[in-house]
Amino acid sequence: MMERVHVLVVAAGRGSRAGEGLPKQYRVLAGRPVLARTLEAFVDRDDVAGVATVIHADDRALYDGAAAGLAGRDRLAAPVTGGATRQDSVRAGLDALAARGAEPDDIVLIHDGARPFAMAELVARAIAAAARFGAAVPGCAVFDTVKAVDASGRITGTPDRSGLRAVQTPQSFRFGLIREAHGRAVAEGRHDLTDDAAVAEFAGHAVTVFEGDPANTKITTSSDLQAAELRLQTALLDVRTGQGFDVHSFVEGDHVWLGGVKIPHTRKLSGHSDADVVLHALTDALLATIGDGDIGSHFPPSDMQWKGASSDRFLRHAVERVRARGGVIANINATIVCEAPRIGPHREAMQKRIAEIAGIGPDRVGITAGTSERMGFTGREEGIVAWGLATVRLPVTAD
Template identity: 65%
Template sequence: MMKDYDLAILVVAAGRGSRAGEGLPKQYRPLAGRPLLAHTLSALLDVASDARILTVIHPDDHDLYENCLASLDKERADRIMLPVHGGATRQDSVRAGLEALAGEKAPPHIVLIQDGARPFPNEGLIARARAAALDHGAAVPALLVIDTIKEVNESGRIVATPARAALRAVQTPQAFRFDLILAAHRKAAEANENGLTDDAAIAEWAGHAVHVFEGEIDNMKVTSAEDLAVAERRFLKDLPDVRIGQGYDVHAFGPGDHVWLGGLKIPHDHALVGHSDADVLAHAITDALLGAIGDGDIGSHFPPSDPKWKGAASEIFLAAAAEAVRARGGMIAHIDATIVCERPKIGPHRDAIRESIAKIVGISLDRVAIKATTSERLGFTGREEGMASMALATVRLPL
């Protein structure tokens, strides 16, 4: 029987994804409520429960990667190894990941090399990849080519029609005996052989026979903006149960020089009073999320009678509510909240508050709306005795 350390999955996510258009690197683009890479990692955690997973990222992407992990539930994210930095090319990035695994106390016996932009691996594919690596040492998933392929010259003239029966469209994860592919990458680097387009080509160049095993038609790679839209529709189709929860919270003013709103410290001539940090906005959103999944309220999960929550940062409560949604296999589709107060003025801080909430719950900024209003000097908020907040949370769950 294979031990846990016998299988590693190397997820390559250091590229810039320029073919997906302007904006974030494609692996961090929002897709059904969380980054594309988060979907890939989540799927791998599901279908390869005995594997260790190592991600190779761009040196500039640490914050983006941390946000990506924040969109996974914590227990699952803890199964992912600390990332390593990639290089100038995909070949450099894969080699960096392989060297990191080689430096482990117990290097793996089998390694699967997976594109970060392929978010639909399944158990059958992973099982076939592992078996093929054990049987052959080097193997790749592939599909029969169903369209006629033409080779053309620089002027666009057809110069050849390859026999379709001998062609295959190759996918990832590509599967290897670890020592074989590590040695092949090192040999290619020493020879300054940089033009090899995938890991199978590197193994071939190093003199190894590479076999194919059955791929998956649904194992698409997200390359363009159109691909992102197609992939998002697939994810949303699996989350048909749309629910809305509401939350409301109030806190009185007391002595102090700031208030906490959505996990952000806002200067003010008073503080809000409560058992925790009295973040009225975070509390309302927490209750809205819990309400949407029918899981009690903030007081039932974090009772004010418990001294451990005295002075606690309310972002803990908000993050826990978001994790509860993900634990149900769901996604947070949208958060819409309103703050009611005369002062402090919320407008100058609105975008920073939105960014804070988006980061805490692990969703994209465009899925968070924050509004503010006064009560026209009426009631306790009008008399500046305290603040109130109302929130709606829309979540999508599987049936």
């Protein structure tokens, strides 16, 4: 029988050791928030029933931006507001999972929001370990000599490193076991336990260490973020550019959709969907970077389910296809040709909306526009043309 697995991502901290600026889980890492990369390890797994994230009360807008454009969003539950400590935040997340139907025999993986390199094999080991032992954590052997010191810095001992492990997340448990352990810790006044293994140990449960992954690093300081950026840039050396094109004619109406923004106009664009030429062109451009057909092959106009559909679904699909290949969107740009409506007043809103759909920063979205000097069908105000251009970075693979 397949185990029912829940994931709890803890992202409520302030990350003061990472320096000034946004909390570390929302810092940009190779074009995307750290938390987006963390969540990606879980939301598209078929063996995960749902993913809940614990966030700070002030971070909802940051969280929404990080979650935008993720594949498998149907598994992503509404975020939970955390507490004053990590321990409090985890307990709040466990309570929320219980309210959403988590059962005692289910499995829960508890993972740090600032640990974006959890590979699929590690997650699979975590699930298997929880199923077998009830309480388990990933750990890596310690190769450096470790010294115990007193308050003055004087060495007081040298532990045998053969019995030491550097512990990581995701830590995995039977849901009922770890929720009961957290409740007991609070009832007995313990609020200083730094990880969930310590909570389980405090409650008297045996915790097993399974094989971790040295590459599953946590971002704590600004230098950690720089190292992670370099790591991703080094891995993503296959740079590709794709181009897309779309055109729609005007019909009677009172608005147009351009770049995901509804713009008042004397007419509307004709099309099977909402006829957003900008999003259509960008969808084709992204699909072109991975040789994955075009918008018509993924969303044929003969299929009535797409009649009147919002085009953000098409662009989001293309984004997911790129990310399924391990790709990172470096930049996307749309060029719009029309006499009217004027694009300038709506440029910033379009950049923001496209960035939300693609899960990238607005500074990675370009919108350029011009007229055709009254020449051709655009000059006669019969329709609008858009070109899309996308640059993505993909992992290098052997031919």
